[in-house]
Amino acid sequence: MKQSMxxxxxxxxxxxxxxKSKLSLVSLMDIFTILVFFxxxxxxxxxxxxxNDSVTLPESIANTPAKETLLILITKSQVLLQGNLxxxxxxxxxQQANTIDTLIAELDYQTGRKASANEGGQAITIMGDSSIxxxxxxxxMQSCAQAGYTNxxxxxxxxxxxxxxxxxxxxxxxxxxxxx
Numbered sequence: 317m318k319q320s321m322x323x324x325x326x327x328x329x330x331x332x333x334x335x336k337s338k339l340s341l342v343s344l345m346d347i348f349t350i351l352v353f354f355x356x357x358x359x360x361x362x363x364x365x366x367x368n369d370s371v372t373l374p375e376s377i378a379n380t381p382a383k384e385t386l387l388i389l390i391t392k393s394q395v396l397l398q399g400n401l402x403x404x405x406x407x408x409x410x411q412q413a414n415t416i417d418t419l420i421a422e423l424d425y426q427t428g429r430k431a432s433a434n435e436g437g438q439a440i441t442i443m444g445d446s447s448i449x450x451x452x453x454x455x456x457m458q459s460c461a462q463a464g465y466t467n468x469x470x471x472x473x474x475x476x477x478x479x480x481x482x483x484x485x486x487x488x489x490x491x492x493x494x495x496x
Contacts, residue, residue: 385469386426388419388456390444395456397422409452415459423463437466444470 319327389396395403395416402419427438440460444453457468 385439385441386423386465388440388442388444388460390442390448390453390456392445392447395419398426405448405452408455409449414455415462416455419456419459420463423460423465427464437461438464439467439469440465441469441471 387398388402389399390405393405394401395405395408397419400422402422403416408416423440430438442453442456442460444456460466460468
């Protein structure tokens with residue numbers, strides 16, 4: 317059967333357009349590679365300490381970023397070092413000693429696990445509830461210093477310079493540092 321001129325033209329047009337419908341994966345892979353590198357480089361800029369709901373951090377305007385160190389978590393009921401229970405808060409408040417022996421022993425164990433020791437002292441971060449007594453916080457800091465952890469940082473909730481708390485951040489992202 318003989319094709320009309322219109323049918324031949326449509327057939328040629330479909331042949332030309334069918335070759336153009338291939339997707340170029342090279343440019344798509346380039347875009348994703350650039351995106352992956354961008355995310356890898358910028359993901360390390362944000363450092364946020366993980367906290368739980370039982371700890372209400374004190375507020376501060378400190379702008380020092382958080383560092384990866386040992387973490388002492390002081391809740392209203394427990395004292396934890398790297399997630400391991402050290403003692404109950406109420407028992408420590410009732411004690412009259414200047415240091416906490418179980419904390420010193422655990423810090424000595426953690427120091428033994430690390431191969432490198434800084435000359436200026438080991439670094440540690442204390443994340444304490446804002447309602448804990450200062451007397452307990454002082455005893456914990458003294459125990460850390462006795463175990464060789466003299467570079468002590470306190471985790472705080474970052475606030476703006478005007479004194480109002482940031483409502484969008486529920487995790488601490490800055491530290492107030494104190495060195496001995």
